[in-house]
Amino acid sequence: MITAENLRKTYGSKTAVDGISFALEPGKVTGFLGPNGSGKSTTMRMAVGLDRPTSGHISIAGKSLAQHAAPLRTVGAVLDAGATHPGRTGRQHLRALAATHRISHKRVDDVIELTGLESVSGKRIKGYSLGMNQRLGIAAALLGDPAVLIFDEPVNGLDPEGVRWVRRLARDMAAEGRTVFLSSHLMSEMAQTADHLIVLGRGRIIADAPIQDLLEGGESRVLVRTEQAKDLMNALAGDRISITCRDAETFEVSGLDARSIGRRALEIGAVLHELTPQLTSLEDSYMKLTGDYVEYQSGAAAGAAAQAEGGQA
Structure with missing residues (x-):
């Protein structure tokens, strides 16, 4: 289990993580979402002791990772896949890590096979x-066959087969009773992988709920196609009903179910055709949750936000 209590991290005047608390349960994949700069990577780094909290604390199985006698057997983390010695082969890198915990060469061979690295394990x-x-x-x-896995953007650079493999791996590890903490910007993958979601915005938790709750809490929409689109749109118009025209015969309705339409x-x-x-979709729910927390916006999005603020002034 991973537990954070009033976890806070500042860098000078910048607050990266702002007093967050959560508890991750074994046997579940917990997805970690948020816009760039929201504090996800900083939180994960504090979990494994790479960054020290300004205040509060985060523990794994009841204590900090540094207090565990065999960290590799407690937590497996992927925070920076490039943090390796480029002159070593993949097998040498894994054997060096294994030696620190008296892990056998057979286990090294096992994880090489499990991750599909057999053909390149002897290459630098x-x-x-x-x-x-x-x-x-x-x-x-x-x-180290750990009980806790922390993966920060593990599918970066992977082809579709690799992305699917990571999804299956995360699900299989959770099914074995492990705690899996996973961040990703791929909403479609997170929707198929995670049981629970924590969403950060500017260092604070803006959602902490089962993924199904976030999906069911979204706004229902109905796609309508008819040759009498204009007449039907006029007939449906009303308070709390949103109608978006797609083309001359197609529109989308929010606020009414299909039967009423x-x-x-x-x-x-x-x-009706x-x-x-x-x-x-998870993407829809995520965008709705984080719309006010995006720190780095594209030109079009920033322009739209500025226009909206101008209209409210």
Whole structure:
């Protein structure tokens, strides 16, 4: 288990993590989300002792990682897959780590096979691709067969097969009763991998809930297609109902369910060619949660935000 209590980290006048508290349960994949600069990586670094909290604390199995006699057997972490000696081979790197905890060469061979590195384990790391480095980092994290896994953006540089493999690995590790803490910017992958989500915004927790709660709490939408689109849109218009036109015959409705839309179409004699409820995606829920917390915006997004502020002034 990973537990944080009033965890805070500042760098001069900059507050990276602002008094957050959470508890991660074994047997679950907890996804860690937030815009760039929200404090995700800093939190993970504090969990493994690479950064010291300004105040508060974060513990693994009841104490800091430095207090554990065999850290590799307690926590496996991938925070910077490039933190290796480029002149060593992958196998040499893993054997050097294994030696610090008296882990056998057989275990090294096992994790090489598990991560698909057999064909490159004898090559120098400086020749590895980003995807190979990610696999090597995961192999190192698995060396001590730890009960806790912390992965910061583990699918960077991986091809689709590799992304799917990381997803299966995370699910399998959690099914074995391990605590899996995983950050990613790939919403589609997080939706298929995580059981629970913690979302940060400017160093503070803005959501801490099962993933299904975030999906079900999203705004329901219905896609409608009819040749009498204009008439039906006028008939549906009302308070708390949002209508977005897609083209001359297609629009999207928020605030009404499909049955209510169908009944109104029948009343005005509109023939429906499509009436499809749209499932709320994790990306939709995430964007809604973090819209006010994005620190680095693209030109278009920044312009829209500025225009909205101008309209409110």
